[in-house]
Amino acid sequence: MSSAxxxxxxxxxxxxQADHLERRRRLLDGAQGAHVTIDGQRVVSFCSNDYLGLAADPALVAAAHAALDICGVGAGAAHLITGHHRFHDDFEAAFARFVGKPAALLFSTGYLANLGVLTALAAKKGEVFADKLNHASLVDAAQLSGASFTRYRHGDLSQLEGQLAASTALDKVIASDLVFSMDGDLAPVDALLDLAERYDAWLYLDDAHGFGVLGDGRGGLTARARASDRVIYLATLGKAAGVSGAAVAAHVSVIDWLVQKARPYIYTTASPPLLAACLLESLRQIEAGEARRARLCSHIAQLREGLVDLKLGALMPSDTPIQPLVIGANADAVRASQALLQHGLLVPAIRTPTVPANTARLRITLSAAHSADDxxxxxxALHALG
Structure with missing residues (x-):
């Protein structure tokens, strides 16, 4: 390599570094939780997506131990060779039943799931219509699909309808986060479904941050979207579910098509079967997790009430565990995050390009594992900073 x-x-x-945009990895010792040791410092963590506190739950740990004696560690092959274990299959069936869809497919990560779905459904003769604030994985998947890629202003359904009406694409896919990861607001699911029906499009909803949390834990799908054959639903399983991977649920023909055409599913070694065994236990915990969700809702209400008159910045509207506190400049957000860390509170500063310029923020994420005292x-501490 040349020195230049x-x-x-x-x-x-x-x-x-000069623009306060340098990122670095923090070193975690021990299990994930509300109280963790990071870089040798014991802190209260407000930056995990472990919304229900399941990542180190004893029931999931016990499921992992039990599965090890049955299936070992590695899957050994891709799903279409010999890597598709009964644990994978049982989880897919249980997940589909839980979210109210006919069938499901387990991917190793949410990123791979988004890439697999959009490349399989859209391709060169298709067009993907995406909310401007979609997660990077949806953006990358749309760009890599080979389809035309059209973005609409965040939540602007009038602009989206104009784009759909003007499209001559053979296959149309409306792709949207269901809970937007940096703002904490929700997509208008039924209104998006209206447009999908009117213009004969698929509606693909990435519910990374709603599954396990919203409603009775089945995520942010409305009853109408749950029943619609044109709605394809994704849930990330490394957040509220506490494990790893992602599941896509849809009409049986959609899932069969993904098995044939989703390259990130076909051409990769299957995820360890023991993770699928853990996910089966996670589903049981989520289904019986009303007390966890109630505790989480109580924390959200406590935080929002406590920060009403905060001088440091303003909370964005959100009824989810994602509570963004907008500071403004990158440097100011970084300084606030560092000051909180000195108080033993880990809250990340989110900066451009993840969020628009001059909207750098502290992204507070709450968990059922937190206490009211946390x-x-x-x-x-936030009031003291203000």
Whole structure:
């Protein structure tokens, strides 16, 4: 490699640091939870997506131990060779029943699931219509699908309808986050379904942050969307479910098509079967998890009430565990995050390009594993900063 090429990389890293955009990995010791040891410091964590506190739940740990004696560690092959274990199959059937869809398919990650679905459904003769604030995995999947890629302003259904009406694509896919990961607001599911029906489009909903949390735990699908053959539903399983992977639920023909055509599913080794065994237990915990969800809702209400008159910044409207506190400048958000860390509170600063310029924020995420005292400590520290 030429020294000039290496110098360009080093200059780029220096520029990121100067703009307060440098990212680094923090080192976790021990299990995930509301109280963790990060970089050698014991902190209260407000940055995990473990919304129900299942990541280290004893029931899931016991399921993993039991599965090890049955299936070992690795899957050994892709699903279409010999890697599709009974645990995978049992979870897919249980997940489909739980979310009220005819069939489901388990992917190794949500990123691979989005890539698999959009490349299989849209392709060169299709067009993907995407909310401007969709997660990066949906954006990348749309771009890599080979289809035309059209974005509409966040939540602007009038603009989306105009784009759909003008489209001559053979296959149309409306793709949207169901809970938007940086703002915490929800997509208008039934209104999107109206447009999908009117213009003969698929509606693909990525419910990474709603599954396990919203409603009775089955996520943010409305009854009408649950019953619709044109709705394809994705749930990430490394957040509220506490494990790993993602599941796509849809009409049987859609799932059969994905098995034949979704390259990120076909051409990769299956996820370890023991994870699927853990996910079966996770589904049981989510289904019986009303007390966890009630505790989480109580924490959300406590935080929002406690920060009504905060001078540091303003909470965005959100009824989900994602509570974004907008600060403004990148540097100010970073300084606020660092100050909280000195109080033993881990809250990440989210900056451009993840969020628009001048909307850098503290992204507070709450968990049922937090206590009311944890939330009160955060409220007090934020007021002190303000």
């Amino acid at each position: 090429a290496l110098t360009r990389l080093q200059d780029g890293l220096a520029a990121l 939330v009160a400590q955060l409220i007090e």
